[in-house]
């Protein structure tokens with residue numbers, strides 16, 4: 648099993664169809680005693696939105712965990728063709744309701760990768776946090792506890808934490824699930840803006856509208872790649888009913 652971070656030396660096969668931000672081949676991964684992902688081969692194109700789609704338990708969150716570096720592949724090769732660690736925004740439900748954190752503290756944690764949890768944040772860090780909260784429209788929620796927010800407000804705080812990491816690769820686990828149409832549209836517009844700003848976005852989603860508006864799509868079924876490419880073509884009703 649190989650994990651590599653590098654900017655150069657991409658093989659022609661990899662660059663075909665656009666520069667990839669992540670390339671993986673023969674990738675298998677899972678949890679102790681249980682293989683979930685089986686021999687996946689795919690590219691995540693740079694400066695685009697990739698949707699990870701598939702039924703419950705098909706391995707979307709596990710693949711995000713592998714891309715984020717929190718789950719180690721058991722075999723295969725994973726290449727990151729960028730020079731910054733990815734920013735990972737977990738599912739809203741995975742973040743404890745009882746955590747005694749304000750929105751501002753939540754977003755500040757996005758700077759810990761640079762600074763470490765015990766070092767004081769710099770003025771530049773605070774500026775980044777302010778700017779990110781403004782961008783997500785949560786400045787007026789700064790002193791509120793995370794656990795007392797609505798689903799959409801909480802989701803924006805978690806995305807702000809991801810953005811505050813200033814990575815060029817943002818990995819999101821179901822960012823729009825359970826949100827009303829206005830909140831979903833807001834997040835969709837933000838993701839498009841981020842791509843225009845130079846960020847590569849990968850989102851696991853059950854939201855077919857979000858998936859269809861992505862640039863490309865990886866369809867997972869039972870830990871295997873059931874298809875990849877144009878979401879409009881891939882997410883036809885016949886394919887969806889098959890999986």
Ligand SMILES: Nc1ncnc2c1ncn2[C@@H]1O[C@H](COP(=O)(O)OP(=O)(O)OP(=O)(O)O)[C@@H](O)[C@H]1O
Nearest residue numbers: 678681683701702703704705706707708709710851
């Ligand atoms: N921590 C864990 N330990 C053991 N097995 C796990 C763990 N997390 C997930 N799994 C198993 O791995 C498989 C894939 O789960 P995963 O969460 O990646 O799927 P998913 O496609 O994201 O599902 P959902 O759409 O429900 O979020 C499932 O069978 C699940 O039970």
